[in-house]
Amino acid sequence: MDQPEVAVIEKRSLAEQVYLYLCNSIIRGRFNYGQTISTKQLAAELKVSMMPIREALKRLELEGIIEIKPRSMCVFRTPTRETILSAIAVRELLEVYCVKSAYNSVERERLKPLRAITEDMARALREAPEGDLREYINHDWRFHISLCSLADNEFINKTYRELNLHLNMHYMYDIGIKPDITQTFRDHIDLIEALERKDSIAVEIIERHLKISRQNILRGKFFTEEK
Numbered sequence: 001m002d003q004p005e006v007a008v009i010e011k012r013s014l015a016e017q018v019y020l021y022l023c024n025s026i027i028r029g030r031f032n033y034g035q036t037i038s039t040k041q042l043a044a045e046l047k048v049s050m051m052p053i054r055e056a057l058k059r060l061e062l063e064g065i066i067e068i069k070p071r072s073m074c075v076f077r078t079p080t081r082e083t084i085l086s087a088i089a090v091r092e093l094l095e096v097y098c099v100k101s102a103y104n105s106v107e108r109e110r111l112k113p114l115r116a117i118t119e120d121m122a123r124a125l126r127e128a129p130e131g132d133l134r135e136y137i138n139h140d141w142r143f144h145i146s147l148c149s150l151a152d153n154e155f156i157n158k159t160y161r162e163l164n165l166h167l168n169m170h171y172m173y174d175i176g177i178k179p180d181i182t183q184t185f186r187d188h189i190d191l192i193e194a195l196e197r198k199d200s201i202a203v204e205i206i207e208r209h210l211k212i213s214r215q216n217i218l219r220g221k222f223f224t225e226e227k
Contacts, residue, residue, distance in 0.1 A: 014048060015055035021046065022056055026065065026076065027161075028138055029170030033078040040072050065165055079167050081223065084175075087167035088217065092210045094148060094160055096203065102150040103195055103202040110150060114192050117143045121185060133173060133181070141169045143188055147206075150195075175223075176216035184209070 025031050043053045057074055060066045067075045079087070117139055124135040141164065148160045173179070187209040194202035217223065 015052035015059075018046060018048060018052045018056035019059055022060060023161075023165055027141065027164045027168050029134065029168060031076055033076050033171055036069070036073055036075045038073055063162075063165070079171065084167055084217065084222075087163055088214050090159070090163055091167075092207075092214070094156055094163075095144065095206055095210060098148045098151040098153075098156065099191075099195075099202050099206045103200060104198050106150055106195055106198070108196055111192055111195055113146050114143060114188075114195075117146060118185075118188050118192065121188065125181065125185065134170070136181070137169050137173055140184075140188075144169075147191075172213065172217055176213075176218075176220035179213070179216050184212075 039053050043050050061068050121136055121139040124139055128135055148156055191202055191205045194205055
């Protein structure tokens with residue numbers, strides 16, 4: 001009697017693994033918005049049957065991330081202007097709240113992962129080919145999701161991750177004007193130092209950082225060109 005139940009659990013577990021793989025791939029820019037992929041090729045790449053692939057894709061379709069097409073194809077939805085503006089607004093609310101709630105009580109030990117990420121960011125800037133920011137952007141995303149974790153709120157962590165599915169950091173960089181990477185990187189260092197001092201200026205730093213990010217996006221061709 002127990003064996004069929006175990007089999008169902010294993011199938012669901014595999015579908016969950018596929019789902020998480022796809023989510024991480026979207027967030028890290030491995031799949032691009034607007035890209036079409038073959039579900040059969042995806043199954044072959046992951047060495048799984050079509051059943052967990054279909055389950056994972058159906059979940060992403062219900063969340064508005066992809067659109068399933070005929071002939072075993074699917075398309076990653078391109079964010080609309082409205083989606084981008086909404087995502088930016090929520091991102092600002094979450095990150096500013098997290099810094100406000102953490103700056104006067106966070107322990108230095110909990111800031112060590114942020115320090116380590118900035119070291120990875122610095123290394124990416126030194127070693128990447130000129131103009132290639134992909135690795136830096138991945139570390140940038142890691143920094144901001146780690147920053148949100150300081151609030152110790154599982155719902156914020158979940159919401160922030162879902163937010164990055166609809167509007168990942170790679171796309172934000174792509175559609176905006178070229179940012180001042182030196183200043184952007186410096187903001188991360190300044191923010192950590194303010195948090196270490198338990199200084200309220202940390203809130204001003206994250207607000208300014210996010211404001212500049214929003215301005216860069218709104219000045220990019222996605223928003224300035226006629227649709």
